[in-house]
Amino acid sequence: MLYPLSYEGGPRRLAQALLHGSGLVTLHYHPTMPGPTILVVDDDPVILDLLTVNFELEGYTVLRGCDGAEALAVTREQRPDTVVCDIMMPKRSGLEVVAELKADPATAGIPVVLVSAKALASDVRAGRDAGADDYVTKPFDPDDLLARVDRLVGR
Numbered sequence: 001m002l003y004p005l006s007y008e009g010g011p012r013r014l015a016q017a018l019l020h021g022s023g024l025v026t027l028h029y030h031p032t033m034p035g036p037t038i039l040v041v042d043d044d045p046v047i048l049d050l051l052t053v054n055f056e057l058e059g060y061t062v063l064r065g066c067d068g069a070e071a072l073a074v075t076r077e078q079r080p081d082t083v084v085c086d087i088m089m090p091k092r093s094g095l096e097v098v099a100e101l102k103a104d105p106a107t108a109g110i111p112v113v114l115v116s117a118k119a120l121a122s123d124v125r126a127g128r129d130a131g132a133d134d135y136v137t138k139p140f141d142p143d144d145l146l147a148r149v150d151r152l153v154g155r
Contacts, residue, residue: 035059036081036153041071041097042115043089051084054142055149068092072100075107081153084145087116087127095130102131111152115140 038060040051045066052062063078065071069091075083083101087094094114101107111133116123119137127135134148 034061036155037061037063037078038149038153039063039065039071039074039078039080039083039085041065041068041083041089041094042086043067044086047086050142054146058146068094068097071097075101075110076104079107080110082111082113082149084113084115084149087114087118087123095126098127098132099130113145113148113152115145 035058038055040048040055040062041064042048042051043066048064048066052064055062063074063080065074067090068085071083071085071089071094072092074080083097085094085097092100094116098112098114101110101112112131113134113136114127114130114132115136115138116127117138124135124137133152136145136148
């Protein structure tokens with residue numbers, strides 16, 4: 001399932017218009033001042049591309065990962081301002097990722113948003129108990145996800 005980039009106007013409307021037929025046209029937004037850095041992690045390449053486009057169009061510098069082990073490695077090496085991470089992934093789950101990041105003093109202060117199709121109250125509670133700063137269920141409203149991330153990075 002494709003998650004829409006936007007529902008109304010703005011730069012996301014342009015990105016949505018560029019989604020056509022068989023592929024995704026990747027845009028690179030270059031603001032005059034670099035924006036916050038975000039790590040997006042998902043094992044679904046379509047969702048990873050859509051998250052990347054959404055955040056780049058809003059001025060974020062985007063780092064990418066496709067599994068839990070890569071999420072941990074990139075976070076420890078690059079120190080992004082926030083992490084948006086799927087839960088159900090190979091190698092390490094998003095719950096394991098957030099728990100390890102929050103247990104490490106060097107990365108404990110990095111906000112983590114878990115994004116998952118697991119939408120039961122017990123799933124959300126497990127994400128919060130692991131240390132997630134926020135939890136968004138799929139399918140998600142991209143504007144809502146952006147607003148939550150903006151809040152976490154102080155924008």
